[in-house]
Amino acid sequence: MKKQALVSFNEVIQEDERYVKIAMEIDGLVHVLMKFLNSKDTEIQEEALKSVATLCGFDLYNSVLVGMGVVSPLIRVLETGSQLGKELSTRCLMKVTTNSDNAWSVSAHGGASTLLKIRESDCDDAAGGELVGLACGVLRNLIGVDEIKRFLVEEGAIPMSIKLVKSKNESSQINAIDFIQVLASGNEFVRGLIVNEGGIRVIVGVLDPKSSYSSKSREKSMRALITLCLLPLFSVTLLNHN
Known part of the structure; x- marks a missing residue:
């Protein structure tokens, strides 16, 4: 059910970027996504990474996501995730670090x-x-x-x-x-x-x-x-x- 919910969520936010704004405004939703980044279920983790990658594509939310602690789980995926997970994680980090202010957070987490x-x-x-x-x-x-x-x-x-x-x-x-x-x-x-x-x-x-x-x-x-x-x-x- 978690995987299917993430798949449906990804379809919605990729179809219409207005839903990205709504998702960011829903209390606790981003924290749930970050929790899924630590999932031991590879498929759930990868779907969560797809969600975060879409959110990171908006400059307006990059610093917000970093402030909410998204960097740490992304680094962990780089260290222990699947091949696809690592690729998605680096894509997220690339988008986040277009803002040099966020570079320190990436470096601080190794x-x-x-x-x-x-x-x-x-x-x-x-x-x-x-x-x-x-x-x-x-x-x-x-x-x-x-x-x-x-x-x-x-x-x-x-x-x-x-x-x-x-x-x-x-x-x-x-x-x-x-x-x-x-x-x-x-x-x-x-x-x-x-x-x-x-x-x-x-x-x-x-x-x-x-x-x-x-x-x-x-x-x-x-x-x-x-x-x-x-x-x-x-x-x-x-x-x-x-």
């Missing part, structure tokens, strides 16, 4: 470390690669906070990202390149670390006409190179490589 572990798995299969790509997306949002950026750099995010650029999964590739670009933006020291780890060489390799990378991956790589080559030192490095 989310940054958990997301790094997911990225480190480097899955090349479709499902695993999608999850790794989503984890990259959440981390990209988190590095908008300087303290979290420093933590991620110290934990090896740079070599890990460079390795993912060479992944066979396009989602992982693209999100890793995006992450590197954002990480390097406005930070000369971090740019230097990326260069020292061989980042330019790997990203230039994506642009090789003989490589099998997609046009989207090549486009992302070009943007990342522009960011990395803002300083003369990096421009010289690129020219020497060519």
